[in-house]
Amino acid sequence: MxxxxxxxxxxxxxxxxxxxxxxxxxxxxxxxxxxxxxxxxxxxxxxxxxxxxxxxxxxxxxxxxxxxxxxxxxxxxxxxxxxxxxxxxxxxxxxxxxxxxxxxxxxxxxxxxxxxxxxxxxxxxxxxxxxxxxxxxxxxxxxxxxxxxxxxxxxxxxxxxxxxxxxxPLKQIFEEDPVRMLRAVKYAATTGCKMPWTLKRKIQKSAHLLSPVSPSRLTEELLKIINSGHAYEIVKFAMEVDVYMCLQPAATALMYENSSFREKYFQHLKEMDAFQREHPDSRLGDKLIYLIYDFAASLTDWKAEVEYNSAASELYVQTWAQCRNFVLPMNPQRTELEYAIRSVLKQLGVSVRIPKKAFSPAKKTGEETPEIKKRPKKVNQSREDKSSRNKQIDTVLKTGKLKRQATPVAL
Known part of the structure; x- marks a missing residue:
């Protein structure tokens, strides 16, 4: 040496x-x-x-x-x-x-x-x-x-x-860049290295620092987790140190409230990891299917709803909006989320044809935008999303139990 x-x-x-x-x-x-x-x-x-x-x-x-x-x-x-x-x-x-x-x-x-x-x-x-x-x-x-x-x-x-x-030093590592907590979680979950108690405790106390992190950075970190082939291990450890609430607050809410949903969610993470390892170049939409399946399936009795309701486009638009809110603050490409939602509905035995008039082209991006109601300005919308996410995170930090802000609309 x-x-x-x-x-x-x-x-x-x-x-x-x-x-x-x-x-x-x-x-x-x-x-x-x-x-x-x-x-x-x-x-x-x-x-x-x-x-x-x-x-x-x-x-x-x-x-x-x-x-x-x-x-x-x-x-x-x-x-x-x-x-x-x-x-x-x-x-x-x-x-x-x-x-x-x-x-x-x-x-x-x-x-x-x-x-x-x-x-x-x-x-x-x-x-x-x-x-x-x-x-x-x-x-x-x-x-x-x-x-x-x-x-x-x-x-x-x-x-x-x-x-x-x-x-x-521990006193400044996460204050300067909260995303370092997510890296520590990934290292602990995927490398086989152990996290000392002092570091683990510091992450638990600093989890709230992830709240103001921009959705774009959180999306980037979530995509790394999804594409890692070790999402189950990472998410499980992230739940243990209280940081997953900042990455996926809606999913965390359901897992705290419903043990059955938690078991299904983790099982689908394992299946997503197996799929990723077998198909490393697969599109994002294929993996989003595993993340939203249990939530989408719980929204309503899909077969009965389709038989009763002929407004297929409205049914799809409402489902899209709720699944979009479910994965916040992650902001995947619209086409990938749409692909995942349609695939989930197909697996649930629902065949919904979406007329073109159900969507209107976005002015700047050229993407399709659901015509639910008049959209607020983008700046105000992002502030509302961020405020909602912060309230959910604060609830968990104070009570240890995250309550859902709204029950899914019965479609």
Missing amino acids: LIRYSADDKGRPIKKALIYTKDEHGITQDKIDPDALFILKQLQDYGFSAYIVGGAVRDLLVHKTPKDFDIVTDATPSKIKKIFRNSRIIGRRFRLVHVFFGSKIFEVSTFRSICDGTVGNRFGTMDEDVQRRDFTLNALYYDPLKEQIIDYVGGVKDIRKGIIRPVI
Whole structure:
């Protein structure tokens, strides 16, 4: 094992990082995506440092095949763009580069500074960048060309011990970015690493911080869970630490109130995971079926309703509206949710043809919009949705039991 040193204010050497060699970490180059290796080699040939970072290093250490290879470098986004023509700079506030190889996308980011805290966006050094990482198991830098892992925070030992330990102090880690709680939950549910009691308790006390997080960020995190193939384990742990109420408040409400619904919901999560593992490239609508099935099935006696009610379009529009509210704050593509709802109705033995006049084209997006009633302005609508979600979350935090704000309309 090698040791990287730096000097203190008086010029005395202090240990800064451990460097694990190939014999110690056991990772071989054949485990690395050849296109990721090409990116690393190109950056280093141009005089920049470049490393594989994050979950890929963690997976390689425990002999798993990484899904993604994220790369970090001291090259700025504009310089990365000049090196790779098959790339694009993305992000306004947090700029990074996507490098394309066919259908594969590699994320290449620049070392970040800590001068603005752990959520700032200034470029910095590797020594600063590691202090911005959320947990030690995610704070390892691997150079496959030199076959070395650079460990500033004891991440290798924590992975081998199976412990999730934060890099950032507990008093500020979730206050600065509440979404880190969701990452901790995912790590605990999918890596086999244990979450210390102090971290678990901190998440439970900080769950309310997820309330003001934008629906777009929560949607992004939910989609990651849905596509992970481990949604059951993640949701189960998220319920345990009281954060699922912020991701899916309506589903959490029903699970607190109805043990039968809870069992069915979890069973369908298991089935969704099996489907995702078998069909990793399936469309989102196929997986939304598993999330909304039990709720949609409980709305009414569908066969009797269709026989009695000839207004098929109105029946569908009401179902769409309630399912849309059920998955809030997640905001999936309208076409995917419509696909899921129609598939669920078909499985329930209901064949509903939707006349074109049941929808009117949206002015800007070109999407179809249900003609239920005159829609309020988008800004006011989002405020109402957010206020409703906050009230549900506050109820759970205060009483431990979430009551539904409204009973589904009998269709």
